[in-house]
Each structure stands twice: as structure tokens, then as C-alpha cells.
Amino acid sequence: MRFAAIADIHGNCAALEAVLTDIGQQGIPTNAIVNLGDCLSGPLEAGRTAELLLSLDLPTVRGNHDRYLVEHAEGAMHSWEADAFRQLTPEHLDWLKTLPFSLVWHADVYLCHATPKDDQTYWLEVVKPDGSVCLKPRAEIEALAEGVSQPLILCGHSHLPRAVRLSDGRLIVNPGSVGCPAYDDDTPYYHRVEAGTPLASYAICEKKDGDWAVTFRLVPYDHMSQSRLAGENGRPSWEAGLATGWLADQ
Template identity: 70%
Template sequence: MRFAAIADIHGNAAALKAVLADIAAQGIAPKNTVNLGDCFSGPLEATRVAVLLQSLDLFTVRGNHDRYLIEQRLEEMGPSDAHAFRQLSLEDLAWLKSLPFDAVFQNVAYLCHATPQDDNCYWLETVTPKGHVVLRGQAEIEAWAEGIEQSLILCGHSHLPRVLALSDGRMIVNPGSVGCPAYDDDLQVPHRVEAGTPLASYAICEQIDNGWVVNFRLIPYDHMSQSRLAMMNGRASWAAALATGRLA
């Protein structure tokens, strides 16, 4: 079994196209590509992302920002969600409503956006009182994985590529973000997440006799075009993130 995992596209169609092209170049078909959610939210091109995703029919779970787009009224949305919502059609929103919270892929991998209990909580990271994003304690990570039978567990949400081994041999993988390499948030306490590179991130997972091989791939694309688009849409922090992988 060999498949690709993508997550956190956030409306970045240029990054998604580059990642999909690289996945195809690795000999992996769309039916063997999974998407961990947060597809559209951002000051970019939600419509183009919707066309790409729905045409490929990737195995997809719903992210927290996907949920906001179908649960919140426009006036309640943050600016990134509102920008995406205005671009999406009723068919696009119906597609989001059809997505599951979590799923099992090919009987070998468990998929969720953030954690099995909450779509808006970091699984592998936590935020300190001073706003530092650090690795979460092993016991808490393992407690949230109780009851999952699959040897490979996939999550996104934090936008940081990471592999963590559980004590029983299972593995949790976050493939990083396709389209949003840095952001700030005030959940728990104000904090920043910065990948430090503008490259689009995804992972290839391959099952071998004694476990899983995980290959993170960081893909160049015309990230400056997306940075300029974010600036044109009034989002300077997004423009900086897309240009450098850091916030200004």
C-alpha cells in the first residue's frame, strides 16, 4: 500500500495544482490520495480548488474551517472563511456537507482533520501560556488515539509536517499544509505557527513488512502570485506567510 496525504489547502489553487502534479509524477493515482480537510478558507481561490477537488473525487474528511463554511452565517465568519464562502456555489457547499468528520482509508489508515474528538484542537502540538507551539506530551497524544485499530493515523490542522511514534508501534503523521505555511491564532492563547518555507507540503506513506515509510515532499510553485493575490485582497499577514513561510 502506497498513498499520498494532503491537508490544509486553504484556497491555494496554485499550490494544490503543483502538489497534485508531483503526486502524479510519483505514480500515485487520485484514488490513492487522501485529503485531511480545510480545503477553501483563505483570501485566495476557493472556486478553483473546489473544481479540482470535486473533479478528482479524493478521499476527504472535513476540517474545522470546512465546517464553519456550512454552519455559520456569513456575518459570523472570519475574513478568510467569508472570502471563501462568497466564492463557493451551492453545489460546493453541498459537497462540504457530505464529508465525514473522520474515516478509515483502505482499512489501513485512520483519518481526521485535527483529533478524533475535536476538529479544532492540535493533536501533536500544544500551546504554552507564553504562546510557544511545542510537542504535546506523549501520554495525552496516546490517550486520544485509544480505540483506533489502524497502524497509521493521519491528521492535519497545525500545518506542521511531523511524525510521532506511539508506544504500541502505531504512527501518527501530519503531512503539513499544501497552501498555508504560516498563520496566527488566539485559541488557548495568541500564538504563531510558521513552517519557515513557502513550499507546499504533503506526505507519501508506504506500508512495508515492519511498518510505514513516510516521505515528506516540499514542492515549489509560484507562491509569489498567491502572495500578491492575498495582498490585493487586503490580507498582509497572508501575503507575508505565502511569500516566506513566516509572518511579518
């Protein structure tokens, strides 16, 4: 089995199109792509991204930002959702409502956005009180994997490409973010997540001799067009992150 995993598109249709092209060039068909959620939120091209995703009909799980778009009242949305919501049709919102929290794909692969029980918690990373973002201790990672029997586990949410082997041999993979390489957040402490590159990230997973091999791919695209769009929409942190993979004061 060989397939591609994408996550955290965040309305960046240009990055998504580049990743889809690269996936095709690796000989992977569209029906062998899975999507780990957070599809549309952000100040970019949510409507265009939604149209493309609906046409692809990928196996997709719901991210926390997908949930916010359908659960939060329009006037009470965070800026990421408010920017996207204005571009979405009832059909787009109905699609978000149908997305499952988690999914088992081809029996061997477990999909979720963040963790099996919570769509807002980093699975593989921990945020320390000083704001540093580090690899979580393996025991804590394994505790979150209790009850998941699949040998390959996929998650997103942190936007950082990473793979962790559990003590029983299971493998957890985060493919990184297609469309948002840098952001900040204040939960549980103020912190920044910065990929350090504006390239679009995804992962190829391949079962070889009974085990899983993982290749992370970073794909160039016209990221400056999206940076300019974020600036035009009044989102300077997005503008900086899309231009460089770092936030503004780096």
C-alpha cells in the same frame, strides 16, 4: 500500499496543482490520495480549488474551517471563511456538508482533521502560555488516540509536517499544509505557526515489510502569485506567510 496524504489546502489552487503534479511524478495515481480537510477557507481561489477537488473525488474528511463555511451565518463569518464563501456555489457548499468527520481508508489508515473527537485541537502540538508551539508529551498524544485501532493515523490542522510513533507501534502523521505555511491564532493562547518556507507540503506513506515508511515532500510553486493575490484582497498576514513561510514582523 503506497499513497499520498494532503491537508490544509485553504483555497490555494496553485499549490494544490503543484502538489498533484509532484504526486503524479512519484508514480502515485489520483485514486491513492487522501485529503485531511480545511480545503477552501482563505483569501485565494476557493472556487477554483473547489472545482478541482470535486473533479478528483478524493477520500476527504471535514476540517474545522470546512465546517465553519456551512455552519456560520454569512454575515458572522471569520475573514478566512468570508473571503472563500463569496466564491462558492451551492454545489461546493453541498459537497462540504457531505464530508465525514473521520474515515477509515483501506482498513489500515485512520483519517481525521485534528483529533478523533475535536476538529479544533492540535493532536501532536501543545501551545504554551508564552505562545510557543511544541511537541505534545507522548502520554497526551496517546490519550487522544484511544479507540483508534488502525496502525497508521493521519491528521492535519496544525500545518506542521510531523510524525510520532506511539508506544504500541502505531504511527501518527501530519503531512503539513499544502497552501497555508504561516498563520496566527488566539486559542488557547495567542501563538504563531510558521513553517519557515513557502513550499507546499504533503506526505507519501508506504507500507514496507509490515511497517509504514513516511516521506515528507516540500514542493515549489509560484507562491508569489498567491502572496500578491492575498495582498490585493487585503490580507497582509497571508501575503507575508505565502511569500516567506513567516508572518510579517519576522
